[in-house]
Amino acid sequence: MGKKVAGTAYIKADGTQFTTTGGAEAPLSSTKRETVAVGFFKEEDRVPFIKATVVNDPDLPIDKIMNATDQTVTFEFGNGTTYVLSGAYIVDEPIAKGDDGTIDLNWEGTKGVWL
Template sequence: MGQKVAGTVYIKADGIQFTTTGGVECPLSDVKRESVAPGFFKEEDLVAYAKATIVHSPDLPIKQITTATDQTITVEFKNGGVYVLSGAYVIGEPVSKGDDGTIDIQWDGTKGVWQ
């Protein structure tokens, strides 16, 4: 029997739902480990984030999205996984691309949790 593992992804920022083009990314862990010798490792904290390519629709509240500093981002994957990012804010320089009508956007936050 087949299992659905990919497809349409739903993403919301403070309840505002975006149309995505499928390019959504969320980290699986909040730490990065690296071996320093056999059986020994170091561990670094990672910043929680959510990246997406969203459609620049005419009603997209750009100012609200780009100026908020404490958003809750919810990402629902087609495989049933849900990632919730809290304390989120937009980083980098998101731009609207006229050739395909999309915006690449990334939110960093204080805590990311898989539900």
């Protein structure tokens, strides 16, 4: 029997549902490791995030999204897993693209949890 591992992703920030185009991601770990020498590594905290390409719907509350500094963002993957980002805010410079009607959004926050 096959198992579904991908499909439609759902993203919601403070009650606003986004239509994604499939380009979305979240970190699997809260730490980042780097080898310093063979058999030795250093570990750093990773900033929790959610990145997504969303449809530029005319009803999208852009001001609300851009000005919020304590959002809860929920990312439901097509395989049934969910990642919740707390204390989230938009980083980088989102740009609305007219050629395909999308916006790339990048949230970072204070805590990310897999459910």
